[in-house]
Amino acid sequence: MNIAFEHRQSAHCENGVISNLLNHQGVTLSEPMVFGIGSGLFFVYLPFLKVNFAPGFSFRPMPGHIFRKLAKRLGIKVKHQRFSSPEKAAAVLDAKLREGVPVGLQVGVYHLTYFPDEYRFHFNAHNLVVYGKETNEYLISDPVMDYTTRLSEQELERVRFAKGALPPKGHLYYLERLPERFDLEKAIKKGIRQTCNDMLAPVPIVGVRAMRWVASKIRKWPTTIGVKKTNHYLGQLVRMQEEIGTGGGGFRFIYAAFLQEAGTLLGNQALVARSAELTAIGDAWRDFALDISRIYKNRDATDDRYEKLADSLASLADREQRFFSQLKKDIGR
Amino acid sequence: MNKHDVPQDNGSLAKKNVHELCYALDEQGRYVTVASSGWEAKTLALNESLELIEERIAATKQAVAAGQLSPIAYYMELHRMDLPLLASYVGIHRWFVKRHFQPKRFRSLKTRTLRKYATAFGITIEQLKSPIS
Numbered sequence: 001m002n003i004a005f006e007h008r009q010s011a012h013c014e015n016g017v018i019s020n021l022l023n024h025q026g027v028t029l030s031e032p033m034v035f036g037i038g039s040g041l042f043f044v045y046l047p048f049l050k051v052n053f054a055p056g057f058s059f060r061p062m063p064g065h066i067f068r069k070l071a072k073r074l075g076i077k078v079k080h081q082r083f084s085s086p087e088k089a090a091a092v093l094d095a096k097l098r099e100g101v102p103v104g105l106q107v108g109v110y111h112l113t114y115f116p117d118e119y120r121f122h123f124n125a126h127n128l129v130v131y132g133k134e135t136n137e138y139l140i141s142d143p144v145m146d147y148t149t150r151l152s153e154q155e156l157e158r159v160r161f162a163k164g165a166l167p168p169k170g171h172l173y174y175l176e177r178l179p180e181r182f183d184l185e186k187a188i189k190k191g192i193r194q195t196c197n198d199m200l201a202p203v204p205i206v207g208v209r210a211m212r213w214v215a216s217k218i219r220k221w222p223t224t225i226g227v228k229k230t231n232h233y234l235g236q237l238v239r240m241q242e243e244i245g246t247g248g249g250g251f252r253f254i255y256a257a258f259l260q261e262a263g264t265l266l267g268n269q270a271l272v273a274r275s276a277e278l279t280a281i282g283d284a285w286r287d288f289a290l291d292i293s294r295i296y297k298n299r300d301a302t303d304d305r306y307e308k309l310a311d312s313l314a315s316l317a318d319r320e321q322r323f324f325s326q327l328k329k330d331i332g333r
Numbered sequence: 334m335n336k337h338d339v340p341q342d343n344g345s346l347a348k349k350n351v352h353e354l355c356y357a358l359d360e361q362g363r364y365v366t367v368a369s370s371g372w373e374a375k376t377l378a379l380n381e382s383l384e385l386i387e388e389r390i391a392a393t394k395q396a397v398a399a400g401q402l403s404p405i406a407y408y409m410e411l412h413r414m415d416l417p418l419l420a421s422y423v424g425i426h427r428w429f430v431k432r433h434f435q436p437k438r439f440r441s442l443k444t445r446t447l448r449k450y451a452t453a454f455g456i457t458i459e460q461l462k463s464p465i466s
Contacts, residue, residue: 009352009354009368010354011353011354011355011356011366032356032364052382053385110412110413114349115349116345116346116348116349116351117345118345118379118383119345119346120413121413122413122414122418144351144353145351146350146351146352146368163418163421163422164417164418164421167421231381232381232382232385234378235377235378235379235381235382236378236382238374238375238378239375239378239379239382242372242374242375242378243375243379245353247354247355247356247366248334248339248355248356248357249334253334253355253356253357253364254356256356256364257356257364260363260364261364275364276362279334279358282334283334286334289374289375289378290374292374292378293373293374293375293377293378296377296378296380296381297377
Protein backbone atom coordinates (compact mmCIF):
# COMPACT_ATOMS: atom_id res chain seq x y z
CA MET A 1 0.00 0.00 0.00
CA ASN A 2 1.46 3.28 -1.02
CA ILE A 3 -0.77 6.30 -1.48
CA ALA A 4 0.51 9.03 -3.80
CA PHE A 5 0.85 11.68 -1.11
CA GLU A 6 2.70 14.94 -1.55
CA HIS A 7 4.96 15.67 1.40
CA ARG A 8 5.39 19.39 1.96
CA GLN A 9 7.44 20.65 4.87
CA SER A 10 5.88 23.17 7.22
CA ALA A 11 7.01 25.09 10.27
CA HIS A 12 4.50 23.59 12.69
CA CYS A 13 3.29 19.99 12.75
CA GLU A 14 -0.43 20.60 13.28
CA ASN A 15 -0.76 23.20 10.51
CA GLY A 16 1.36 21.04 8.25
CA VAL A 17 -0.72 17.90 8.67
CA ILE A 18 -3.96 19.80 8.00
CA SER A 19 -2.52 21.62 5.03
CA ASN A 20 -1.10 18.41 3.53
CA LEU A 21 -4.26 16.36 4.12
CA LEU A 22 -6.34 19.08 2.43
CA ASN A 23 -3.84 19.34 -0.40
CA HIS A 24 -4.26 15.60 -0.96
CA GLN A 25 -7.99 16.24 -1.53
CA GLY A 26 -7.18 18.99 -4.03
CA VAL A 27 -7.76 21.92 -1.66
CA THR A 28 -4.85 24.34 -1.59
CA LEU A 29 -4.64 26.12 1.73
CA SER A 30 -1.24 27.40 2.83
CA GLU A 31 0.18 26.83 6.31
CA PRO A 32 -0.31 30.49 7.36
CA MET A 33 -3.95 30.33 6.20
CA VAL A 34 -4.59 27.17 8.22
CA PHE A 35 -2.90 28.78 11.23
CA GLY A 36 -4.82 32.06 10.93
CA ILE A 37 -8.27 30.60 10.32
CA GLY A 38 -7.70 28.10 13.14
CA SER A 39 -6.75 30.98 15.49
CA GLY A 40 -3.32 29.51 16.26
CA LEU A 41 -1.70 32.61 17.76
CA PHE A 42 -1.80 32.57 21.53
CA PHE A 43 0.10 33.12 24.73
CA VAL A 44 -0.53 31.29 27.95
CA TYR A 45 1.35 31.06 31.23
CA LEU A 46 0.62 28.08 33.46
CA PRO A 47 2.69 28.53 36.62
CA PHE A 48 1.29 25.41 38.31
CA LEU A 49 1.94 23.03 35.44
CA LYS A 50 5.56 21.95 35.50
CA VAL A 51 6.97 20.92 32.14
CA ASN A 52 10.57 19.75 32.11
CA PHE A 53 11.09 21.25 35.61
CA ALA A 54 9.91 24.70 34.51
CA PRO A 55 6.49 26.37 34.46
CA GLY A 56 4.39 25.96 31.34
CA PHE A 57 4.60 28.68 28.73
CA SER A 58 2.94 28.28 25.38
CA PHE A 59 2.63 30.39 22.27
CA ARG A 60 -0.13 28.20 20.85
CA PRO A 61 -3.49 26.92 22.09
CA MET A 62 -4.19 23.35 23.21
CA PRO A 63 -3.13 20.69 20.71
CA GLY A 64 -5.91 19.90 18.25
CA HIS A 65 -7.49 23.32 18.74
CA ILE A 66 -6.29 24.74 15.40
CA PHE A 67 -7.60 21.74 13.49
CA ARG A 68 -10.99 21.74 15.25
CA LYS A 69 -11.54 25.47 14.72
CA LEU A 70 -10.45 25.34 11.09
CA ALA A 71 -12.68 22.36 10.31
CA LYS A 72 -15.65 24.05 11.96
CA ARG A 73 -15.13 27.37 10.19
CA LEU A 74 -14.74 25.81 6.75
CA GLY A 75 -17.36 23.09 7.22
CA ILE A 76 -14.91 20.20 6.84
CA LYS A 77 -15.95 16.95 8.47
CA VAL A 78 -13.11 15.16 10.24
CA LYS A 79 -13.37 11.72 11.81
CA HIS A 80 -11.40 11.28 15.04
CA GLN A 81 -10.82 7.95 16.78
CA ARG A 82 -9.04 6.94 19.96
CA PHE A 83 -8.37 3.41 21.15
CA SER A 84 -7.72 1.47 24.32
CA SER A 85 -6.18 -1.50 22.51
CA PRO A 86 -3.04 -1.11 20.35
CA GLU A 87 -4.12 -4.05 18.17
CA LYS A 88 -7.40 -2.39 17.27
CA ALA A 89 -5.64 0.93 16.67
CA ALA A 90 -3.26 -0.75 14.21
CA ALA A 91 -6.12 -2.63 12.50
CA VAL A 92 -8.16 0.54 11.89
CA LEU A 93 -5.08 2.36 10.56
CA ASP A 94 -4.26 -0.50 8.17
CA ALA A 95 -7.87 -0.69 6.95
CA LYS A 96 -7.92 3.04 6.19
CA LEU A 97 -4.60 2.84 4.34
CA ARG A 98 -5.97 -0.05 2.28
CA GLU A 99 -8.87 2.20 1.28
CA GLY A 100 -6.29 4.68 0.04
CA VAL A 101 -6.93 7.30 2.74
CA PRO A 102 -3.90 9.07 4.26
CA VAL A 103 -4.33 9.14 8.04
CA GLY A 104 -3.22 11.78 10.54
CA LEU A 105 -1.88 10.57 13.88
CA GLN A 106 -1.19 12.19 17.23
CA VAL A 107 2.06 10.78 18.62
CA GLY A 108 4.61 11.18 21.41
CA VAL A 109 7.95 12.67 20.41
CA TYR A 110 10.23 10.75 22.78
CA HIS A 111 10.32 7.47 20.86
CA LEU A 112 10.43 8.98 17.37
CA THR A 113 13.60 7.36 16.06
CA TYR A 114 14.24 9.85 13.28
CA PHE A 115 14.42 12.87 15.62
CA PRO A 116 17.82 14.02 16.89
CA ASP A 117 18.42 12.99 20.53
CA GLU A 118 18.41 16.60 21.68
CA TYR A 119 14.78 16.96 20.66
CA ARG A 120 13.51 13.78 22.25
CA PHE A 121 11.38 14.96 25.15
CA HIS A 122 8.21 13.48 26.55
CA PHE A 123 5.84 15.63 24.54
CA ASN A 124 2.70 13.94 23.31
CA ALA A 125 1.07 16.37 20.93
CA HIS A 126 3.11 15.89 17.79
CA ASN A 127 1.28 15.19 14.53
CA LEU A 128 2.23 13.27 11.43
CA VAL A 129 0.62 11.57 8.43
CA VAL A 130 0.86 7.88 7.55
CA TYR A 131 0.45 7.44 3.81
CA GLY A 132 1.31 3.79 3.25
CA LYS A 133 2.76 0.54 4.49
CA GLU A 134 5.46 -1.62 2.94
CA THR A 135 6.49 -4.95 4.51
CA ASN A 136 5.74 -4.07 8.15
CA GLU A 137 7.03 -0.53 7.79
CA TYR A 138 4.80 2.51 7.76
CA LEU A 139 5.55 5.37 5.40
CA ILE A 140 5.55 8.59 7.39
CA SER A 141 5.16 12.16 6.27
CA ASP A 142 6.19 14.23 9.28
CA PRO A 143 5.57 17.84 8.29
CA VAL A 144 8.48 19.29 10.28
CA MET A 145 10.96 17.05 8.45
CA ASP A 146 12.60 17.88 5.11
CA TYR A 147 11.98 14.37 3.84
CA THR A 148 9.59 11.44 4.41
CA THR A 149 10.59 8.70 6.83
CA ARG A 150 9.61 5.19 7.92
CA LEU A 151 8.68 3.59 11.23
CA SER A 152 8.35 -0.12 12.01
CA GLU A 153 5.07 -1.49 13.41
CA GLN A 154 6.55 -1.65 16.93
CA GLU A 155 7.98 1.86 16.70
CA LEU A 156 4.68 3.30 15.54
CA GLU A 157 2.77 1.51 18.30
CA ARG A 158 5.19 2.96 20.85
CA VAL A 159 4.69 6.55 19.74
CA ARG A 160 0.92 6.13 19.35
CA PHE A 161 0.60 4.83 22.88
CA ALA A 162 3.07 7.14 24.59
CA LYS A 163 2.19 7.97 28.21
CA GLY A 164 2.22 11.16 30.23
CA ALA A 165 0.41 14.47 29.81
CA LEU A 166 -2.09 14.46 26.90
CA PRO A 167 -1.60 10.79 26.02
CA PRO A 168 -2.46 10.19 22.34
CA LYS A 169 -4.19 6.83 23.01
CA GLY A 170 -3.73 5.90 19.38
CA HIS A 171 -5.60 9.04 18.26
CA LEU A 172 -6.07 8.99 14.48
CA TYR A 173 -8.03 11.28 12.19
CA TYR A 174 -8.87 11.66 8.54
CA LEU A 175 -10.99 13.94 6.37
CA GLU A 176 -14.44 12.49 5.89
CA ARG A 177 -16.27 15.10 3.86
CA LEU A 178 -15.39 18.42 2.28
CA PRO A 179 -18.00 21.10 1.57
CA GLU A 180 -18.68 22.06 -2.04
CA ARG A 181 -17.44 25.59 -1.54
CA PHE A 182 -15.73 27.47 1.25
CA ASP A 183 -16.65 30.87 2.58
CA LEU A 184 -13.04 31.92 3.14
CA GLU A 185 -13.83 35.54 3.95
CA LYS A 186 -16.15 34.65 6.79
CA ALA A 187 -13.73 32.03 8.13
CA ILE A 188 -10.78 34.46 8.03
CA LYS A 189 -12.72 37.15 9.87
CA LYS A 190 -13.88 34.69 12.49
CA GLY A 191 -10.34 33.41 12.98
CA ILE A 192 -8.88 36.90 13.38
CA ARG A 193 -11.62 38.02 15.74
CA GLN A 194 -11.05 35.05 18.03
CA THR A 195 -7.30 35.62 18.09
CA CYS A 196 -7.83 39.27 19.06
CA ASN A 197 -10.22 38.23 21.82
CA ASP A 198 -7.80 35.57 23.07
CA MET A 199 -4.84 37.92 23.17
CA LEU A 200 -6.88 40.65 24.90
CA ALA A 201 -8.71 38.23 27.21
CA PRO A 202 -9.50 39.67 30.66
CA VAL A 203 -7.81 36.79 32.52
CA PRO A 204 -4.29 36.86 33.94
CA ILE A 205 -2.95 33.63 32.43
CA VAL A 206 -3.81 34.31 28.77
CA GLY A 207 -2.66 36.81 26.14
CA VAL A 208 -1.02 40.16 26.85
CA ARG A 209 -1.93 39.97 30.54
CA ALA A 210 -0.04 36.70 30.85
CA MET A 211 3.01 38.34 29.23
CA ARG A 212 2.88 41.09 31.85
CA TRP A 213 2.57 38.50 34.60
CA VAL A 214 5.63 36.67 33.31
CA ALA A 215 7.48 40.01 33.06
CA SER A 216 6.77 40.77 36.71
CA LYS A 217 7.85 37.22 37.62
CA ILE A 218 11.18 37.70 35.80
CA ARG A 219 11.87 40.65 38.10
CA LYS A 220 11.23 38.52 41.19
CA TRP A 221 12.68 35.13 40.22
CA PRO A 222 16.38 35.91 40.79
CA THR A 223 15.68 36.63 44.47
CA THR A 224 12.88 34.12 45.12
CA ILE A 225 14.17 31.01 43.32
CA GLY A 226 17.78 31.92 42.51
CA VAL A 227 19.64 32.72 39.33
CA LYS A 228 20.15 29.12 38.20
CA LYS A 229 16.44 28.29 38.19
CA THR A 230 15.58 31.66 36.66
CA ASN A 231 17.94 30.94 33.78
CA HIS A 232 16.35 27.54 33.29
CA TYR A 233 12.85 29.03 33.25
CA LEU A 234 13.92 31.65 30.74
CA GLY A 235 15.52 28.92 28.63
CA GLN A 236 12.20 27.13 28.59
CA LEU A 237 10.51 30.33 27.43
CA VAL A 238 13.00 30.71 24.56
CA ARG A 239 12.51 27.11 23.54
CA MET A 240 8.74 27.42 23.46
CA GLN A 241 9.10 30.63 21.46
CA GLU A 242 11.68 29.56 18.90
CA GLU A 243 11.98 25.78 18.89
CA ILE A 244 10.82 23.68 15.97
CA GLY A 245 7.45 24.69 14.78
CA THR A 246 6.96 28.35 15.49
CA GLY A 247 8.43 29.64 12.23
CA GLY A 248 10.29 32.22 14.31
CA GLY A 249 9.25 34.83 16.87
CA GLY A 250 6.70 32.68 18.68
CA PHE A 251 4.46 32.23 15.59
CA ARG A 252 4.35 36.02 15.00
CA PHE A 253 5.93 35.66 11.55
CA ILE A 254 3.51 32.93 10.44
CA TYR A 255 0.64 35.11 11.60
CA ALA A 256 2.07 38.10 9.75
CA ALA A 257 2.28 35.91 6.63
CA PHE A 258 -1.37 34.99 7.17
CA LEU A 259 -2.44 38.64 7.50
CA GLN A 260 -0.57 39.45 4.28
CA GLU A 261 -2.17 36.56 2.38
CA ALA A 262 -5.62 37.27 3.79
CA GLY A 263 -5.34 41.00 3.12
CA THR A 264 -4.36 40.37 -0.50
CA LEU A 265 -7.12 37.79 -0.95
CA LEU A 266 -9.86 39.98 0.51
CA GLY A 267 -8.46 43.19 -0.99
CA ASN A 268 -8.17 44.62 2.52
CA GLN A 269 -5.12 46.90 2.60
CA ALA A 270 -5.46 47.47 6.34
CA LEU A 271 -4.59 43.82 6.97
CA VAL A 272 -1.51 44.02 4.75
CA ALA A 273 -0.33 47.06 6.72
CA ARG A 274 -0.95 45.19 10.00
CA SER A 275 1.18 42.34 8.66
CA ALA A 276 4.20 44.67 8.42
CA GLU A 277 3.53 45.90 11.94
CA LEU A 278 3.41 42.36 13.31
CA THR A 279 6.67 41.53 11.52
CA ALA A 280 8.31 44.33 13.53
CA ILE A 281 6.82 42.89 16.74
CA GLY A 282 8.13 39.43 15.77
CA ASP A 283 11.60 40.95 15.31
CA ALA A 284 11.36 42.33 18.84
CA TRP A 285 10.52 38.81 20.12
CA ARG A 286 13.65 37.53 18.35
CA ASP A 287 15.72 40.22 20.09
CA PHE A 288 14.16 39.18 23.39
CA ALA A 289 15.26 35.55 22.81
CA LEU A 290 18.73 36.75 21.84
CA ASP A 291 19.01 38.79 25.05
CA ILE A 292 18.03 35.76 27.12
CA SER A 293 20.61 33.57 25.37
CA ARG A 294 23.33 36.11 26.27
CA ILE A 295 22.80 35.12 29.92
CA TYR A 296 24.22 31.67 29.17
CA LYS A 297 27.21 33.15 27.40
CA ASN A 298 28.09 35.59 30.09
CA ARG A 299 26.93 34.24 33.41
CA ASP A 300 28.49 36.80 35.72
CA ALA A 301 27.20 40.00 34.20
CA THR A 302 25.31 42.69 36.08
CA ASP A 303 22.04 41.95 37.80
CA ASP A 304 19.90 44.55 36.10
CA ARG A 305 19.77 42.34 33.01
CA TYR A 306 16.72 40.56 34.44
CA GLU A 307 15.08 43.95 34.90
CA LYS A 308 15.90 44.74 31.29
CA LEU A 309 14.45 41.43 30.08
CA ALA A 310 11.28 42.11 32.05
CA ASP A 311 11.09 45.59 30.52
CA SER A 312 11.35 44.15 27.00
CA LEU A 313 8.63 41.62 27.68
CA ALA A 314 6.36 44.26 29.23
CA SER A 315 6.89 46.52 26.24
CA LEU A 316 6.06 43.60 23.91
CA ALA A 317 2.83 43.15 25.85
CA ASP A 318 1.98 46.85 25.38
CA ARG A 319 2.74 46.71 21.67
CA GLU A 320 0.64 43.59 21.18
CA GLN A 321 -2.23 45.03 23.17
CA ARG A 322 -2.32 48.05 20.84
CA PHE A 323 -1.84 45.81 17.82
CA PHE A 324 -4.69 43.42 18.55
CA SER A 325 -7.09 46.20 19.61
CA GLN A 326 -6.51 47.89 16.26
CA LEU A 327 -6.70 44.64 14.33
CA LYS A 328 -10.04 43.96 15.95
CA LYS A 329 -11.32 47.32 14.74
CA ASP A 330 -9.97 46.71 11.23
CA ILE A 331 -11.80 43.45 10.88
CA GLY A 332 -15.07 45.03 12.03
CA ARG A 333 -18.22 43.07 12.67
CA MET B 334 12.89 39.22 9.67
CA ASN B 335 14.34 39.43 6.19
CA LYS B 336 15.13 36.39 4.10
CA HIS B 337 18.87 36.96 4.40
CA ASP B 338 18.72 37.40 8.18
CA VAL B 339 17.38 33.88 8.80
CA PRO B 340 20.12 32.33 10.98
CA GLN B 341 22.09 29.34 9.64
CA ASP B 342 24.03 28.39 12.76
CA ASN B 343 24.11 24.58 12.34
CA GLY B 344 22.24 23.43 15.43
CA SER B 345 21.63 19.83 16.47
CA LEU B 346 19.04 19.40 13.70
CA ALA B 347 21.68 19.87 11.03
CA LYS B 348 23.39 16.65 12.16
CA LYS B 349 20.44 14.64 10.88
CA ASN B 350 20.22 16.84 7.82
CA VAL B 351 16.97 18.34 9.06
CA HIS B 352 16.09 21.97 8.55
CA GLU B 353 13.27 23.92 10.01
CA LEU B 354 11.11 26.36 8.15
CA CYS B 355 11.14 30.01 9.09
CA TYR B 356 8.87 32.66 7.70
CA ALA B 357 10.69 35.74 6.43
CA LEU B 358 10.28 38.61 3.99
CA ASP B 359 11.82 38.65 0.51
CA GLU B 360 13.11 41.76 -1.28
CA GLN B 361 9.58 42.77 -2.31
CA GLY B 362 8.32 42.50 1.27
CA ARG B 363 6.37 39.32 0.56
CA TYR B 364 6.40 36.41 3.01
CA VAL B 365 8.30 33.31 1.93
CA THR B 366 9.54 30.23 3.78
CA VAL B 367 13.26 29.79 4.34
CA ALA B 368 14.96 26.62 5.60
CA SER B 369 17.17 27.28 8.61
CA SER B 370 19.87 24.99 9.95
CA GLY B 371 19.58 26.41 13.46
CA TRP B 372 19.99 29.52 15.55
CA GLU B 373 22.67 29.96 18.18
CA ALA B 374 20.31 31.66 20.64
CA LYS B 375 18.06 28.63 20.92
CA THR B 376 20.88 26.12 20.78
CA LEU B 377 22.20 27.82 23.93
CA ALA B 378 18.78 27.54 25.58
CA LEU B 379 18.49 23.88 24.58
CA ASN B 380 21.99 23.11 25.86
CA GLU B 381 21.14 24.71 29.19
CA SER B 382 18.20 22.34 29.50
CA LEU B 383 20.30 19.33 28.48
CA GLU B 384 22.98 20.26 31.02
CA LEU B 385 20.35 20.23 33.74
CA ILE B 386 19.31 16.73 32.69
CA GLU B 387 22.94 15.57 32.65
CA GLU B 388 23.44 16.96 36.15
CA ARG B 389 20.41 15.08 37.41
CA ILE B 390 21.57 11.85 35.77
CA ALA B 391 25.06 12.18 37.27
CA ALA B 392 23.67 12.90 40.75
CA THR B 393 21.33 9.90 40.61
CA LYS B 394 24.14 7.68 39.34
CA GLN B 395 26.22 8.63 42.36
CA ALA B 396 23.32 7.95 44.70
CA VAL B 397 22.81 4.50 43.16
CA ALA B 398 26.51 3.69 43.50
CA ALA B 399 26.37 4.82 47.14
CA GLY B 400 23.47 2.47 47.77
CA GLN B 401 20.95 5.24 48.45
CA LEU B 402 18.75 4.64 45.41
CA SER B 403 17.84 1.69 43.20
CA PRO B 404 18.76 1.57 39.48
CA ILE B 405 15.12 2.38 38.64
CA ALA B 406 15.73 5.97 39.74
CA TYR B 407 18.77 6.18 37.46
CA TYR B 408 17.02 4.81 34.38
CA MET B 409 14.08 7.13 35.02
CA GLU B 410 16.40 10.15 34.87
CA LEU B 411 18.25 8.69 31.89
CA HIS B 412 14.98 8.53 29.97
CA ARG B 413 14.12 12.11 30.93
CA MET B 414 11.10 10.91 32.88
CA ASP B 415 9.61 12.05 36.15
CA LEU B 416 7.79 9.96 38.74
CA PRO B 417 4.21 10.30 37.41
CA LEU B 418 5.37 9.57 33.87
CA LEU B 419 7.28 6.43 34.87
CA ALA B 420 4.31 5.32 36.95
CA SER B 421 2.00 5.56 33.94
CA TYR B 422 4.47 3.68 31.70
CA VAL B 423 4.76 0.74 34.10
CA GLY B 424 1.16 0.86 35.29
CA ILE B 425 2.11 0.98 38.98
CA HIS B 426 0.93 3.68 41.34
CA ARG B 427 3.53 6.37 41.91
CA TRP B 428 3.62 5.73 45.65
CA PHE B 429 4.83 2.20 44.98
CA VAL B 430 7.22 3.33 42.25
CA LYS B 431 8.76 5.67 44.77
CA ARG B 432 9.18 2.79 47.23
CA HIS B 433 10.93 0.81 44.49
CA PHE B 434 13.58 3.53 44.51
CA GLN B 435 14.75 2.07 47.83
CA PRO B 436 17.55 -0.46 47.16
CA LYS B 437 16.24 -2.84 49.82
CA ARG B 438 12.75 -3.00 48.28
CA PHE B 439 14.19 -3.14 44.77
CA ARG B 440 16.16 -6.30 45.61
CA SER B 441 13.01 -8.13 46.71
CA LEU B 442 10.93 -7.21 43.62
CA LYS B 443 9.28 -10.04 41.71
CA THR B 444 10.46 -10.84 38.19
CA ARG B 445 7.04 -9.79 36.89
CA THR B 446 7.45 -6.30 38.36
CA LEU B 447 11.04 -6.04 37.20
CA ARG B 448 9.94 -6.92 33.68
CA LYS B 449 7.52 -3.98 33.65
CA TYR B 450 10.36 -1.60 34.46
CA ALA B 451 12.76 -3.24 32.03
CA THR B 452 10.20 -2.97 29.21
CA ALA B 453 9.54 0.69 29.98
CA PHE B 454 13.28 1.41 29.76
CA GLY B 455 13.85 -0.82 26.73
CA ILE B 456 16.44 -3.02 28.50
CA THR B 457 16.60 -6.58 29.90
CA ILE B 458 16.01 -7.51 33.54
CA GLU B 459 19.71 -8.45 33.86
CA GLN B 460 20.74 -4.99 32.67
CA LEU B 461 18.33 -3.41 35.12
CA LYS B 462 19.80 -5.38 38.02
CA SER B 463 23.46 -5.11 37.08
CA PRO B 464 25.62 -2.17 38.22
CA ILE B 465 25.50 0.94 36.05
CA SER B 466 28.52 1.35 33.83
